[in-house]
Amino acid sequence: MxxxxxxxxxxxxxxxxxxxxxxxxxxxxxxxxxxxxxxxxxxxxxxxxxLSFERRINPAALGYPLMAFISVHVQQQKLQQVADELSGIPEVIEAYGLAGQADLLMRVVAVDAEDLFRINGKILGIDGVERTDTSLAMGELVPFRVEPLLARGPRTP
Amino acid sequence: MxxxxxxxxxxxxxxxxxxxxxxxxxxxxxxxxxxxxxxxxxxxxxxxxxLSFERRINPAALGYPLMAFISVHVQQQKLQQVADELSGIPEVIEAYGLAGQADLLMRVVAVDAEDLFRINGKILGIDGVERTDTSLAMGELVPFRVEPLLARGPRTP
DNA sequence: CGAAAAACTGAGCATATTGCCCAGTTTTAT
DNA sequence: ATAAAACTGGGCAATATGCTCAGTTTTTCG
Incomplete structure (x- = not known):
């Protein structure tokens, strides 16, 4: 099994x-x-x-009430370096490589708008980062859930 | 305290x-x-x-190895209705209202590319959805973590 | 600064849980 | 049909849990 x-x-x-x-x-x-x-x-x-227990920890409760999604266009062949730099920024809580309009999408938390601006500046300062688009998360319209997937029963992978 | x-x-x-x-x-x-x-x-x-224990459950292990971020432009004043419809699609595992380029960003999982196409069609079929942009997640460049935030110690909110 | 409230401490009790073992039974895979 | 895998329920020793308690320490507030 x-x-x-x-x-x-x-x-x-x-x-x-x-x-x-x-x-x-x-x-x-x-x-x-x-x-x-x-x-x-x-x-x-x-x-x-x-997955990790960390996913259960609410960044807002840690003092980071703001959340934003930042998509990034990266110079060719610098994706991995950029990712390494991003992982050095504590407020970057996850980042995905994408096939689509942007090269990379990250989730960022911040203390306040000023903090977010500072973080964005940091990201822009990374060698290889060409452009960023920041979207502030205004609220969870569909809160995280996998229960509907579980309720369907097993899927053959 | x-x-x-x-x-x-x-x-x-x-x-x-x-x-x-x-x-x-x-x-x-x-x-x-x-x-x-x-x-x-x-x-x-x-x-x-x-936060919920569900966040620890890996959708890939449930048979949904594909993940995508879909951003949506919504007709004025239909955001809440669209969100309600989205929550009826099991593969939509979370959705955020945004201030930025798009109105809404969701995370979707799927069995395969065909499934993703089907889901996308479903989303496009929702009354109030004007346009979608789908970006397939190709990999976690920065895996989810809040440890660096914890390591910094408490933040005054 | 002093008093009161909140938080922490360590001890203790009865009960529950855990990790693990075991042999027998049932289900699944070949 | 056979063998392997999975499930069952019983059991044991060690540990954990939920909760209570009184004393001590720290923090808050007037």
Missing amino acids: HAIDGTDTRLLTALAKDPRRTVVALAQKLGLSRNTVQARMAQLERMSVF | HAIDGTDTRLLTALAKDPRRTVVALAQKLGLSRNTVQARMAQLERMSVF
Whole structure:
């Protein structure tokens, strides 16, 4: 067994609903033996189903209430260098290489508008960065969720 | 105490590093009493420092290896309706209202390119959606992290 | 500055959980 | 049909948890 099956998705759904639930309680809820839940959890862990705990930490609560998406046009063949420089800026919380209009899209958090301006300046100062477009996030219109995907059951990859 | 302080950031850092650590082990590591760690954790929970567990679930492992960012131009005064429609599409895992070039930016996952095309068609079919721009994510250049923010210690909000 | 409130400490208790082992049964893969 | 994988439920020892408590320390506020 190395693809996610219906029992795994049910387990993930239950976990998502109540992340602090004990293995015993999960087993009860799912009608499985405790050992099975343990074994399945261990397997999900091994399969890298779980991303970092950091994703659960709200930057706003850390003092960074502003969020922005900054797309960047990068000089040819300098993408990796730019990425390395970006990773040195603490407020850059993630960055993706893109196939599309821009070369790179990052998510940035900031203390306030001034801070954002400063960060943007920093990004513009990176060798290889040609142009940036900044879009301030005004609010979550669809809050993050994977529950609808889980509810559909497993997909054959 | 209702702002995050240095002890909280240290606690979050330790948690981020080892999410399955017991309260007893965390207390030991941080040189605090068990009760204090428990009390602090409870407070962080109350303060909504922790976002949903779902954010830790990797859509790729669920059978959605493709990710794309789709920006959308929306007809005036239809933003909320569009958002409601988007939330009915399971593959739309989050969407932000923007101040910038586009009105809305969403993150979409898909099984394959065909699936992505289908989803895009669905989005274009929503009343109020004028235009979309799709950028396929080719890879994480800066993987998600808030550790550098935590390492800086608390920020006064 | 002093008093009060908040936060921290360490001890303790009863109960629950965990990691792991085991042998038997059921399900899946070949 | 057979073998391997997965599941089951039982069990054990060690540890953790939720919670209480009284004393101490730190922070807040007038």
